Amino acid sequence: MPSTRRSLLQIATALAVSTTWSIGALAQSTWPSKPLTMIVPFPPGGVADTVARPVAEALSRELKQTVVVENRAGAGGAVGIGHVARAPADGYTVLLSLSSISILPEADALLDRKPAYQMNQFKPIARFTADPTVLVVRADAPWKNMAEFLADAKAKPAAYNYGSSGNYGTMHVPMEMLKNTAGFRMTHIPYTGAGPAIVALLAGQVDAIATGPSTVAQQIKAGKLRALAHWGDRPLASLPEVPSLTQLGYPVRFAQWSGLFVPAATPDDVIARLRTAAARAAVDPAVVQVIEKAGSPIAYLDAPDFQAYWDADARTMTGAVRRIGKVE
Structure with a gap:
């Protein structure tokens, strides 16, 4: 049904x-x-x-x-x-x-x-x-797709960081699941919520975040942010062109x-x-x-x-x- x-x-x-x-x-x-x-x-x-x-x-x-x-x-x-x-x-x-x-x-x-x-x-x-969380970077970031992101993260261990809504929150856990599955390192920077973490990403204080599509869809449409992948099983209605991690060979799923x-x-x-x-x-x-x-x-x-x-x-x-x- x-x-x-x-x-x-x-x-x-x-x-x-x-x-x-x-x-x-x-x-x-x-x-x-x-x-x-x-x-x-x-x-x-x-x-x-x-x-x-x-x-x-x-x-x-x-x-x-x-x-x-x-x-x-x-x-x-x-x-x-x-x-x-x-x-x-x-x-x-x-x-x-x-x-x-x-x-x-x-x-x-x-x-x-x-x-x-x-x-x-x-x-x-x-x-x-x-909603599955979405991996988002700034539009001016060097990574145009997930393959480039992972290759760079693996080549430069701990050189990049990501923001979250706090330790063990819904932006922290999916990123750690991905890190464990894909085998790369990034420094975790916890904030008090998704809003402050998104502001930090837009300001260049962090390199990436994983968050619900509703909090970043407008910035993506405005050309300020770029979505690389999501943690779901099927295409996202709001971001149909963004691939799932499972499609890319990383079987991790997370729903916020x-x-x-x-x-x-x-x-x-x-x-x-x-x-x-x-x-x-x-x-x-x-x-x-x-x-x-x-x-x-x-x-x-x-x-x-x-x-x-x-x-x-x-x-x-x-x-x-x-x-x-x-x-x-």
Whole structure:
């Protein structure tokens, strides 16, 4: 079944299930009776922020309450994610996170430090996007394709660097996976989020980044950046001419997905209402237009399917972090 049709079917199912649930459970409920806060654990300008803002506006319309986006950056996303893990489980604090939510607890364990949170402290509501990361360099860089990039990196070990959103984040892990597979070295320069890392690339402070296509599509179209390859399985709608690493003989895959979460103890009736609102947000024309214009098509999954996807992805990411090893 084509992915678009499958997503629409999942949305319809989510609406039917949550509406049925809601008939009795929400009849006497007054939730939400005040504004919600959507925590984005990264600075403005990255994938999470790009998705969060139109989704928050759509949720506001559906829930008839303002949904305020609050950026709480730090520690590769751990600061904001940990904040939501400790928030009251009343539905008024939600999290719009990336796949780094699966990575950071394992990184904390690897570094022998107390985890900022555990994954079982959250329940998933919906996945909105799932994009493979894209390897990007400046348009004036000497590399016109992936072969040239790798040949130069191998010929000059550690002569080049790459930026990321932080240690073990969704821009760090895919690059380390590629380095291990292709056999080259680059120095890792962590920033506080994708936005600052992209600014650093444009300013010439780093030589490359791996990030979601939605954060760099406009700079690529403007001729400021060049995409060399991506970590996906099929052509990207926004960058159809860019080859996948698998096509080039490097079987590494990584999806930088975005999803909505709540603290695990959130009441079932509130979760049902949020699922309904999220399903409608995923087909809201304003949401679809903004996110697709940024180069990131909607890849909606309702809570049950998202949970299964998240579990499988977490297993893959845990293995990747262990292979990377300790990074101080």
